[in-house]
Amino acid sequence: MANFLRLISTKALAGPASRAVVALLLMLIVGVIFHADGAFYRIGTHRDALRQASVPGILACGMTLVIISGGIDLAVGSMLALSAVVFAMTAVWWSWPPAAAIAVCLAIGLLCGSASGLLSARLRIQPFVATLAMMVFARGLAKTVSHGAKVATAVQNPDGTYRYVSLPPVFRWIDSRLAGDNLSAVTLIFLACFAVCWVLLARHRWGRYLYAIGGNEEAARLSGVPVAWTKTTAYAMSGLMAAIAGICQAAQEQQGDPEAGAGYELTAIAMAVIGGTALSGGRGGLGLTLLGVVTIGYLEKILSINAVPEASRLMLTGVIIVAAVLTQRRRNT
Amino acid sequence: MDVAGLVTPLVRMSGITKRFGRNVVLRGVSFDVYPGEVHILAGENGAGKSTLIKVLAGVYGDWEGAIEYFGRAARPRSPVEAMRLGVSVIYQELSLVPAMSVADNIFLGRTRGRGGFVPRAEQRNKTREVLQGIGLRIEPDTPVENLPIAAQQLVEIAKALSRDARVLVMDEPTSALTAPEVDTLFSLIGKLKREGRGIVYITHKMEEIGRIGDRVTVLRDGERVGSRPARELTDAELVRWMVGRDLGPGFSPAAGSRAESPSPAAVAGEERLRLENFSVPSGQGSARLAVEGVDLELRAGEIVGLAGLQGSGVSQLLLGLFGSYGTNTGGSVYLNGRKTVIGSPQDAIRHGLALLTSDRKATGLVLCRPIQENAVLADLRRLAPGGWRAPARERAAVDALARALRLKAASLEMEAGELSGGNQQKVALAKWIQTGPRVFFLDEPTRGIDVGAKQEIYQLIHEWTAQGIAILMTSTELPELLALSDRIVVLHRGRVTAAFGRGQATAESVLAAAMGVES
Numbered sequence: 001m002a003n004f005l006r007l008i009s010t011k012a013l014a015g016p017a018s019r020a021v022v023a024l025l026l027m028l029i030v031g032v033i034f035h036a037d038g039a040f041y042r043i044g045t046h047r048d049a050l051r052q053a054s055v056p057g058i059l060a061c062g063m064t065l066v067i068i069s070g071g072i073d074l075a076v077g078s079m080l081a082l083s084a085v086v087f088a089m090t091a092v093w094w095s096w097p098p099a100a101a102i103a104v105c106l107a108i109g110l111l112c113g114s115a116s117g118l119l120s121a122r123l124r125i126q127p128f129v130a131t132l133a134m135m136v137f138a139r140g141l142a143k144t145v146s147h148g149a150k151v152a153t154a155v156q157n158p159d160g161t162y163r164y165v166s167l168p169p170v171f172r173w174i175d176s177r178l179a180g181d182n183l184s185a186v187t188l189i190f191l192a193c194f195a196v197c198w199v200l201l202a203r204h205r206w207g208r209y210l211y212a213i214g215g216n217e218e219a220a221r222l223s224g225v226p227v228a229w230t231k232t233t234a235y236a237m238s239g240l241m242a243a244i245a246g247i248c249q250a251a252q253e254q255q256g257d258p259e260a261g262a263g264y265e266l267t268a269i270a271m272a273v274i275g276g277t278a279l280s281g282g283r284g285g286l287g288l289t290l291l292g293v294v295t296i297g298y299l300e301k302i303l304s305i306n307a308v309p310e311a312s313r314l315m316l317t318g319v320i321i322v323a324a325v326l327t328q329r330r331r332n333t
Numbered sequence: 334m335d336v337a338g339l340v341t342p343l344v345r346m347s348g349i350t351k352r353f354g355r356n357v358v359l360r361g362v363s364f365d366v367y368p369g370e371v372h373i374l375a376g377e378n379g380a381g382k383s384t385l386i387k388v389l390a391g392v393y394g395d396w397e398g399a400i401e402y403f404g405r406a407a408r409p410r411s412p413v414e415a416m417r418l419g420v421s422v423i424y425q426e427l428s429l430v431p432a433m434s435v436a437d438n439i440f441l442g443r444t445r446g447r448g449g450f451v452p453r454a455e456q457r458n459k460t461r462e463v464l465q466g467i468g469l470r471i472e473p474d475t476p477v478e479n480l481p482i483a484a485q486q487l488v489e490i491a492k493a494l495s496r497d498a499r500v501l502v503m504d505e506p507t508s509a510l511t512a513p514e515v516d517t518l519f520s521l522i523g524k525l526k527r528e529g530r531g532i533v534y535i536t537h538k539m540e541e542i543g544r545i546g547d548r549v550t551v552l553r554d555g556e557r558v559g560s561r562p563a564r565e566l567t568d569a570e571l572v573r574w575m576v577g578r579d580l581g582p583g584f585s586p587a588a589g590s591r592a593e594s595p596s597p598a599a600v601a602g603e604e605r606l607r608l609e610n611f612s613v614p615s616g617q618g619s620a621r622l623a624v625e626g627v628d629l630e631l632r633a634g635e636i637v638g639l640a641g642l643q644g645s646g647v648s649q650l651l652l653g654l655f656g657s658y659g660t661n662t663g664g665s666v667y668l669n670g671r672k673t674v675i676g677s678p679q680d681a682i683r684h685g686l687a688l689l690t691s692d693r694k695a696t697g698l699v700l701c702r703p704i705q706e707n708a709v710l711a712d713l714r715r716l717a718p719g720g721w722r723a724p725a726r727e728r729a730a731v732d733a734l735a736r737a738l739r740l741k742a743a744s745l746e747m748e749a750g751e752l753s754g755g756n757q758q759k760v761a762l763a764k765w766i767q768t769g770p771r772v773f774f775l776d777e778p779t780r781g782i783d784v785g786a787k788q789e790i791y792q793l794i795h796e797w798t799a800q801g802i803a804i805l806m807t808s809t810e811l812p813e814l815l816a817l818s819d820r821i822v823v824l825h826r827g828r829v830t831a832a833f834g835r836g837q838a839t840a841e842s843v844l845a846a847a848m849g850v851e852s
Contacts, residue, residue: 204720205713212710215699222657222696223711223764224682282701 016276016284019327020291023274027298036305045301047182053297054190055080055245055252057290059268061190061197062113062241064289067272068201069234070214070281071120071127076242076268078138079112080261083246085142088151088256091168098170105243112138113239117232131235135265142258151256167254174251186248190293193241198286200237210234214281270317271296274324341404342367343500343531344389344420349398351384358384361398362557364550366500366531371522371545373563374535376552377575377844378643378809382535385552386502389533390422391415403499413442421493422502427485429492431478436460438477439492463491467521483514490521501525502533507541508644511621519545537642538826539568539848551575568850569841576811576840602633605669605772605803606654612663613646613653613827623649624827627664631772631803636794638818639807642847646827647807648691651774654805655688656681668772682711687770689761691777691807693754697761700750704742705731707749707760712767734763739789755786762793773797775806779813791817811840825849 031040039045059076066073083105090101112134119130154162176185201207209230212220221227245264250256269279275292277284299320303313342365351359359381366372376382388396391409399406402418409415412422429438436456460473469487477485486506493501507515522532522545536542542549546563551574558574606629613624624646631637641647653662656675666673668684675681681688690696698707708731709716716727731745738759742752749760758778765773778794779787794817798804808814814821821838823831823846831846 203722203724205717205722206720208706208710208713208722211702211706212699215701216696218696219690219699220710222655222678222688222690224679224714225710226679282699 016288017291020274020276020288020295023324023327024291024295024298027295027302031298031302034302034306036307039305040302043182045305049297049301050187050294051184052300053293054184054186055248056264056267056271056296057190057293058193058241058245058248059238059264060271060289060293061193061286062238063265063268064272064275064277064284064286065197065201065210065234066127066238067269067277067279068214068281068284069210069231070217071231071234072131072269072279073113073116073235073238074128074131074265075112075116075134075138076238076245077261077264078135078142079109079239079242080246080249080264081258082112082138082142082145083109083243084250084253084260085146085151085246085256085258087247087250089145091170092151092153092165092256093155095165095168098168101170102247105247106240109239109241109243109246110236111239113236113242114232116239117235120235121228121231139258146256146258148258150258152254171251171254174248175254186252189244189248193244194286194290197237197241201286206230206233211282214283216282266317267296270321270324273321279325340367342401343403345401346385346389347399347401349385349388349396349400351388351393351396358555359388359396360555362552362555364389364557366533368499368529368531369526370547371526371532371534373542373546373549374533374552375537375542375549375571375575377811379554380552380575381555382552383504384555386422386504386533386535389415390420390502391418416496416498419497419499420502421496421498421500423486423489423493423504423506425504425506425508427482427489429477429485429489432476434474434476435464435471435480435488435491436473438488439463439495441492443496459495460491463495466494467491467524468517482509483511483517486510486518487521494525498530500531500533502535504535505537505644506534507536507538509615509621537644537848539571539845539850542571568845568848572841572845572848572850576844602635602801602803603669604630604667605633606631606805607667607670608654608664609667610664611650611653611666613649613658614661615649616658616661622663622827624653624824627824627827627829629805629822629829631805633771633801633803634798635819636798636804636806636817638814638821639805639824640811640814640821640843640847641807641824642809644826645824645847647824648776649827650824651688651776651805651807652690654681655686655774657688682714682768685769685771686774687711687765687768687772688774689765689776689778691780693757693761694750698749698757698764701748703746704735704740704749704752704760705745708734708745708763708767711764712769715768730767731763734767737766738763738793753783753786755782755789758782758786758790762790766797770802772803772805775804777808778806779808779810787813811843815840815843823847 035041059080063073063076086108087101087105090096090104091098116131116134119125120127153164153167155165156162174185177183178185201210209220209225212223212225213227213230217227249260253260271292272284272289273279274295275288277288303316345365347363349359349362350357362381362385364385374382374385387393389400391412391414394410400408402420407418409418430441439460440456457473464471467487467490469484469491471480471484477488480488490501506518510518525532534546542563548560549563549566549571550560551558551571553575608627608629611624611627612622615621615623627650639647639650652658654666654675656677660674660676666675673684675684694700705728709727716730717723735745740759740763741756749757752760779790794804806817815838819835821833821843822829823843825847826849830849833842
């Protein structure tokens with residue numbers, strides 16, 4: 001029996017993809033065990049799990065790209081908040097057409113991401129430090145722009161009174177459910193982001209550059225890879241994903257909250273790491289991250305249907321991340 | 334300085350044999366150091382000098398033979414024990430902690446104090462004493478990284494002296510120093526001699542051997558060839574001691590000596606590369622240039638061998654030509670007759686240059702990625718012109734390369750790190766051949782490769798020159814360089830000291846020029 005289990009575990013933990021699948025299966029088993037009076041078996045639970053994982057999942061797409069290149073982006077949560085606030089302001093308060101509001105948010109995401117990238121790639125500041133700085137800066141910017149309050153349908157008049165404006169339809173479109181209430185638009189947006197990032201990584205030479213830089217930056221440089229430019233655009237993509245996530249978040253919450261997304265960067269990192277993208281860089285992929293997104297999505301759902309308090313959830317997530325990294329460690333023969 | 338047999342040597346090593354597995358690196362080597370002498374340890378790369386020093390310094394515990402430290406037999410099991418016995422080594426890559434101060438570095442590992450607290454004032458005073466003793470006027474609290482390399486080296490020496498080192502071993506100490514800094518170091522060495530200490534000095538530089546050496550011992554292939562007072566050993570004899578052997582086992586006549594049968598292209602080849610007064614910065618915090626005033630030309634189908642010992646600048650020359658140092662290089666470079674500025678490796682590739690680096694694991698391959706990815710990495714701009722890749726096209730290219738280079742791998746999806754050394758080198762070569770270079774720089778192309786793979790690589794090099802590629806290569810294996818090169822250019826301390834035409838070079842003349850012997 002012991003040999004059988006050992007054989008299974010060796011095969012099952014052989015490649016990163018199979019390890020990620022095993023992680024997901026384990027999570028589902030945990031869900032079955034802690035099914036909270038059958039709540040885990042309801043279709044609505046699974047639907048919600050996927051929907052709630054979508055916004056962090058969008059962040060995880062960009063995060064995967066950055067981690068593969070050997071870096072990290074701690075600023076995605078703050079950039080999400082900045083984008084949510086700007087989207088709400090432009091679309092709700094100033095009644096901009098949705099396309100313009102979205103364009104501005106995406107531009108801001110690209111700008112912030114590129115700034116992190118330039119700090120890291122050209123000024124050679126460690127990515128941890130550069131994106132930590134951006135994290136704080138973007139959060140501060142979000143609060144400044146929104147005057148510290150949530151940007152919602154209540155608009156302040158010059159004389160201090162408030163008037164109420166209606167929520168533009170784009171908010172409802174993004175937050176809508178399709179296919180008979182089973183698929184949310186946000187999930188589709190997540191899948192679209194996933195597809196774009198996946199195709200860039202797998203089919204564009206830019207993706208190959210990312211892997212090479214993360215695997216051995218000096219060898220990449222001496223092989224003619226444009227290291228600084230590639231790294232900068234990786235962070236720009238992460239910023240873009242954060243901007244998209246912010247727009248979705250604003251639509252789901254029906255407001256632009258400058259405090260939104262706090263801690264989301266860690267969730268995004270957890271999704272990438274559980275999926276099997278190594279923090280050291282040079283390995284991993286978006287397919288793996290997708291598995292990680294679903295796994296973490298279920299984790300959060302299981303914790304929520306079992307009414308686990310917030311504090312315990314955080315501790316548990318921490319433990320799980322360590323466990324995931326340890327099982328991901330390659331067995332060096 | 335006369336060394337009488339009545340004086341006890343500071344250190345006496347007898348019959349030292351060291352093996353690494355089946356590889357015998359030192360065979361019955363005897364070596365001693367007397368008080369007040371500078372004993373030069375000389376030999377080609379791989380002769381065993383570093384290993385002998387490490388045995389003395391307690392880095393290795395398992396060696397055969399005996400060592401007497403100040404008359405008493407001992408076998409230090411760690412460098413700390415050897416230091417306590419009075420032997421300190423100053424390695425080429427200085428072992429100082431850059432961010433810490435001079436005082437902290439000198440007392441590293443020996444901070445005395447109650448309850449773990451560092452007695453700063455006491456340390457500072459002691460440091461000032463030691464620094465004064467060697468004539469170095471700097472504040473003990475200066476962070477080491479703020480000091481120039483020459484001063485850092487003196488701090489290392491101060492560190493050794495503060496541990497009462499009676500024997501100091503210096504491994505190529507002058508490679509990063511300017512002439513006046515070398516003078517300072519040598520006068521300090523003179524002072525240490527007068528204090529009765531012994532100095533083991535490893536160097537390749539003929540001028541230094543003559544200048545400060547009292548005795549010279551030459552190692553060759555792990556054995557001691559001989560020892561002689563420096564005054565009595567002529568340059569020619571020294572070189573012969575270092576080199577005198579048959580052509581190594583890695584070389585076979587099948588590859589052919591190019592001096593006898595040059596490829597047709599080499600005879601009539603057009604000029605591909607010309608350097609005028611080319612220089613490369615040292616970038617080590619030293620004012621020196623790694624390469625200076627180099628004139629060179631390279632024709633299609635030719636192999637020019639760059640000979641040079643450690644510190645000669647050959648690798649830096651190739652890196653500088655390849656754009657690795659950006660536009661910081663000096664002088665002029667002409668490609669196919671036209672003056673060109675190579676500002677980056679991307680530029681270099683675009684102009685048809687290729688560089689196989691000396692360390693395939695560190696700078697040549699991305700070990701965690703598959704062979705397939707490594708092989709096309711340098712050519713993606715051509716294979717994927719719009720950015721979007723065509724995997725079928727890439728796979729076909731790599732299949733062809735694998736066949737041409739006779740690459741042995743279970744699958745092209747294997748990670749490069751899982752291959753043998755020889756196959757890894759073939760992947761690196763494949764990567765560069767894929768770019769279709771017209772000039773190929775090879776930095777130690779057969780380093781760490783078994784005999785069979787070496788032969789295959791020699792064959793490939795010949796084929797490439799027959800196709801018209803111009804090759805500039807370096808190698809520390811003299812027989813290999815002599816056999817492969819049409820012409821040889823020798824560097825010493827960054828300058829060209831000799832250039833040999835077809836069939837003119839001999840192992841002795843090349844090594845002599847590499848050591849700086851004036852011809």
